[in-house]
Amino acid sequence: MEHKAGFVAIIGYPNVGKSTLMNALVGQRLSVITHKAQTTRHRIKGIVNGDDFQIVYSDTPGIMKPGYMLHRSMMSAVFAALSDADVILLMTEPGVDFREEEILEKIRTTGLPVILAINKTDKKNETEILTETAKWSTILPDAAILPVSALKRLNLDLLLSTILEKLPVSPPYFPKEDLTDLSERFFVSEIIREKILLNYSEEIPYHAEVTVNEFKEKKKGEEDIVYIQATIYVARESQKAIILGKGGAAIKKLGTDARKEIETFLGTKVFLELTVKVEKNWRENERSLKRFGYLTEE
Numbered sequence: 001m002e003h004k005a006g007f008v009a010i011i012g013y014p015n016v017g018k019s020t021l022m023n024a025l026v027g028q029r030l031s032v033i034t035h036k037a038q039t040t041r042h043r044i045k046g047i048v049n050g051d052d053f054q055i056v057y058s059d060t061p062g063i064m065k066p067g068y069m070l071h072r073s074m075m076s077a078v079f080a081a082l083s084d085a086d087v088i089l090l091m092t093e094p095g096v097d098f099r100e101e102e103i104l105e106k107i108r109t110t111g112l113p114v115i116l117a118i119n120k121t122d123k124k125n126e127t128e129i130l131t132e133t134a135k136w137s138t139i140l141p142d143a144a145i146l147p148v149s150a151l152k153r154l155n156l157d158l159l160l161s162t163i164l165e166k167l168p169v170s171p172p173y174f175p176k177e178d179l180t181d182l183s184e185r186f187f188v189s190e191i192i193r194e195k196i197l198l199n200y201s202e203e204i205p206y207h208a209e210v211t212v213n214e215f216k217e218k219k220k221g222e223e224d225i226v227y228i229q230a231t232i233y234v235a236r237e238s239q240k241a242i243i244l245g246k247g248g249a250a251i252k253k254l255g256t257d258a259r260k261e262i263e264t265f266l267g268t269k270v271f272l273e274l275t276v277k278v279e280k281n282w283r284e285n286e287r288s289l290k291r292f293g294y295l296t297e298e
Contacts, residue, residue: 002169003052003053003054003172004168005054005171006085007056007057007058007087008055008087008088009058009082010022010089011063011078011089012062012092013092013096014062015062016091016093016096016119016120017150017151018040018060019040019059021091022046024156025046025055025160026179040059040060040061042061042293043059043061043077043080044058044182045057045058045180045181053164053167054173054174055164055167060077060078061075061078063078063100068283068284069284069286070289079106086112088110088113089117089163090116090140090143092119092136093118094124113166114140114144115146115163115166116140119148119150121147132147184266187265188262189212190210191261191265193209196208196254199250199254204234209233209279209282210230210231211292213231214228214229215228224268225268227270227271227273229273230273230275231276232275232277233279233288234277235278235279235280235283237278240276251274251276255273259272
């Protein structure tokens with residue numbers, strides 16, 4: 001039996017639905033989803049397996065003009081996904097003008113199959129969808145253009161069959177039972193960061209980073225429990241005070257929300273301990289970014 005396998009890079013502006021789409025295609029909640037920009041900071045791989053195929057999706061940070069070293073690292077993740085892609089999946093939504101000519105030129109000149117997914121079309125009428133399709137057919141004339149709704153799962157079967165059609169013949173890259181190449185620790189830190197995004201407003205989520213320092217499976221009587229100790233880093237003392245809240249109320253709520261989500265993800269009871277530390281200007285600090293996994297050690 002002929003076997004197909006390859007990497008599909010999902011790229012696009014923030015909040016067009018890249019993470020929602022990958023989670024829907026993988027059938028598992030791997031990427032953090034909120035309404036806020038810069039929710040995805042890392043390249044997250046989700047693996048879908050069939051008897052005769054393996055698709056490795058790469059959810060990437062939203063395309064932006066870098067303002068910090070952190071942002072430059074996030075954009076490096078986008079270009080890394082493009083560099084090893086077998087299929088490029090560019091996501092947009094009706095009414096969005098894509099002005100990143102450098103990205104478009106890279107897409108045009110790679111020689112790779114390109115799929116243009118116009119998301120959120122469940123909210124648009126047929127005329128609006130046809131107008132958007134016509135616009136993109138002039139920008140990327142060789143692309144397969146598909147109207148979809150990641151949230152409503154509209155046309156995802158067609159999208160999957162289009163991806164499979166364009167994948168190269170290849171053996172699998174990962175064991176067939178794998179869902180991702182990332183660790184449970186990574187996803188725990190992402191769940192905590194998601195709850196920061198949802199529980200705090202203004203600049204706090206964009207100045208916060210999470211590390212998981214301890215992750216131990218223990219027995220508590222007859223019950224299995226996972227003990228997790230995580231640290232939330234912020235850039236200023238005033239931000240630390242906001243994370244903690246009056247009398248520790250805010251971090252207590254954050255911890256409860258995160259623990260429930262982590263228990264669902266791990267399928268076991270969890271004891272979660274959170275601490276908050278200040279690491280000044282970490283978004284522009286090379287050493288901090290390496291420690292947080294945004295830059296690789298030389």
